[in-house]
Amino acid sequence: MNQENGDIVSPSPAIRLDGVSYRANHTDIIKKVSGQFPTGNITALIGPSGAGKTTLLKLCNGLISPVQGGIYIEGKRIEEQSPLSVRRHVGIVLQSSPMIQGTVQANLALPLQLRGKTLSEEQAIATMERVGLPTSLLTRDARELSGGQKQKVSIARTLLNESKILLLDEITASLDPSSLQEIEDLIVKLKDTEKITIVWITHNLEQANRIGEYFWVMVDGQLREVGTKEEIYASEDEDVKRFVKGVLS
């Protein structure tokens, strides 16, 4: 991988955006964003609130469509693929991802049910072990879990679609330090052992430094900087400098 004119160039990016813009309620939320998320890496997507980061992830999962530009999933334009297959291939865990009514097992079964399949006992146990949750929680009411446990169930639920790309939106924002560490370890493990491409929105620059291999910095709907940690810290962009300085202080 190398860098050309501020853009990271990967021979086969997991997701590539080409001049993507998005507008809602007469406001430009994403403004001509071009760039890519390299395959098999963790990209930390950072930037101040209101920068359009969550909107960008929803665009990549196909929950919304750009008003301009193209999004390519593993080289294929998103509009040329069925929305259902895009969403199963590019999983998303939103900060607001709710637990559906019922047990943890019912929540895990959801993605399979949507395809007319059922979750076997073995699959349920294996999935719980995969995300580091005790299997005794399977019969618990999902809405009564702790914040960290809920986020793990959300990740597990998405993984049951066998997603090869995982988009994470501030999933550790409200967690205690030990839960935060567990989720970070889990995501790194998924990337290392299952070769899942991760795009992780975080407000926490320290966390981005710990887990991110590549960085996207968005400000005001624009992609202002991409690159390694060092490149972000050395950015000449005033807004990026202000953001990095503000977060670190």
Added chain:
Amino acid sequence: MSWMTLSLTLLFVFIPLLLSKTLNLGLERDTMVAALRSTIQLIAVGFVLKFVFDSEHPIFIILMVLLMIVAAVQNARHKGKAIKGITWKLFVTFVAIEVLTQTVLLGLHIVPATAQYIISLSGMVIGNSMVLAILFLNRFTAEVEAHRDESELILSLGGTPKQSINRQLLKSIQASMIPTIESQKTIGLVQLPGMMSGQIIAGADPIQAVQFQLLVVFLLLATAAMTSVLLGFLSYRSLFTERMQLLKIDLD
């Protein structure tokens, strides 16, 4: 009843006017408009019905029923303005229900095929269907917007539009049918239905009046179920784009 006697019933209109004035409720104007409109509308309908009943021509019966459907669509469509194409969806729903109920009623010779029966029963069916449609649309759009997170979760996991709002759809169908079912549970105990009372006042045999009222009760139960289900399944897809994305619903 003579027109002179009827005019005495205006005394009932003075009561709310007096109360509104005394308690500063500010409802005098609306009360006057309501009394005036109902008088003009009902008298006009009375003359139209007399003409249609006298002529017994099918075209006038169809026109009369169509007029009822158009008025019902006009009234209900505001509640579903967030749903694209709600006008024709309501129209299709009301027409389908009208055709189905009249086919059963006339086809099985349950009632005679005369203007008197067709128009009266159509009025009840379409009127009830309109109220149900308003209740359903109100609830459905509110439910979808209130559980947007849940719908987006299901969509994001690769669920179809139908799967993503199935719970809200069924809940709204259920909620809109409950008032009809509940009111029919107490029928005859708490209130005597308007049609039955009207027949009894006009001198009909109470048992005969009850028979007709039962017909109406069953008809309205069927109408309630059909309106919500038909409208629900016709409408839900319009809340999504072609790419299966949930549209923002304007509840104002």
